[in-house]
Amino acid sequence: MLGVRSPLVLAVALVACHSQRQPLPEETAHSEHFAYHSRPGDPLCAGTLAAAEAHLTSTLGYLRLDWPAGKKIDYYRYRDFEDITASSPCAQAHERCADASGGQGVVYTFLSLDQHELVHAYLAHVGFPNVIYAEGIADLFRCDSAAHARVSVQPSSWRRDLFSTKDGVWQSYPQASVLVRYLVERFGAERFLEAYARSKHGLGPDQFGAEFEQLFGTSLDEVWAEAGASRFASDVRAICACDGRELTTDGSDTPLTTCERDGTTEGVFTVSQPSLMFVEVASAFPLARNAPRACGTAQSPSPSFSVAGGNSGLRALTAAAMEPGRYYLAGVDELQLTGRDRDAPASCLTAPEYHAGPQHFYSTVTLPRPASGVSYFRFRFEAPQSLFFATAGIYVCPDCESAASPAQRCTPAAMASGAGKDVLGDLLLAVTPDADEASLTFNVAPCPPGCQGDRGKSGCPPYC
Ligand SMILES: [Zn+2]
Secondary structure, eight states, rough: OOOOOOHHHHHHHHHHHHTTTOOOOOOEOOOSSSEEEEOOOOOOOTTTHHHHHHHHHHHHHHHTTOOOOOHHHHHHHHEHHHHHHOOSSSSSTTTSSETTTTSSSSEEESSSOHHHHHHHHHHHOOOOOHHHHHHHHHHHHHTTTOOOOOOOOOOOOHHHHOOETTTTTEEEEEHHHHHHHHHHHHHHHHHHHHHHHHTTOOOOHHHHHHHHHHHSSOOOHHHHHHHHHSSSGSSSOOSSSSSEOOOSSEEEEEEEEEEEEEEEEEEEEESOOOEEEEEEEOOTOOETTOOOOOOOOOOHHHOOEEEEEOOTEEEEOOOOOEEEEEEETTTTOOOOEEEETTTSSOTTTTTOOEEETTEEEEEEEEEEEEESSSSEEEEEEEEEEEEEESSSSSSESSSHHTSSSSHSSEEOOOTTSSOEEEEEEEEEEEEOOOOSSSSSEEEEEEEEETTTOTTTTTTTTOOO
């Protein structure tokens, strides 16, 4: 993912791997600003070039950056991970890369539209700066990414935070994006780009700190402490042309915002504080963040957020503990999300409640484990349900008075026996910190009338 390398490293990589490497992807399609090269037989999605042009336009617009006349980005899309690993000029530690060292900007990737690497290419004619500025800005216009990791910053620790490496490879992507987002906010995009043009590639911490002071007229000690205390250290940092609405946490519904990307539709939403999100899912939705597209192969791996679909014509209700970030659901443009504040002061009397009618069932419910104290959740089931508790630390309480000390006065709901608990009507849960897992899970399934409380009865599902 590192987008810029020194010319020296590039030259070494080219020489070292030349004998085994396949030629560059050779099929070429053009748009005004892109030459898109792919492998024979690899589909170019109908919307890819238009989406690339839209990403360029929105990124340049935000940065108020002019485009050199006639400049075109060469975009090399490899067939898949194996292809790029074997054949691209990227240094071995980086599965995707851009060469921005020569001013022109060339992208090597296996993604059909690699927004992060494209930003390196867009800015190649501006300069070839320190990796901190280059990677920081590239991650800000990467709207295909998941939640931005929360960054904890110690004042005066920028030497460690911005220069961390693993096996000699620079690792401080989230920290760099926090710094750059803060710089753009405080000094403006124009001033940041001036610094981008003047910054020298490859400086170590001491020289980088001195250069920073020259470029911005203030010390990095001060700016890093401010950046770490800013909302960008824990909130959404990405700057996206199509932004989702923020998940409200007062129990009202948040609709998805429809965004077009790469010829398909996405439903986008953002989470700005740790939240408990309830989703109602109709049966046919294969929901997953970073789900493979209908067109193209080798899309972003590692889904980190998914919602299981329902079945049997019922509608599934799922609760998930959400970290701050920008999320999208591939191929889904309509869905109601209901958010609750996860970190609200715990009170049994005002506990979040969710209501499930007879046509509903919950699938998997994930509750955040409190760091201390007890948090409370209320559910109302209009139809019989069976609950299977997968983790310890959840208690079923008869009332709020008992719930004040759940470990003594409520029923532990651990799934030790593998048996479900039948519920109908109101259910009060107390969640305590005494579990190893960061979040606690239980599953809910409908139990037909006549089966409840009679496990194993002929004609009834086994969980009844
Ligand atoms: Zn990069």
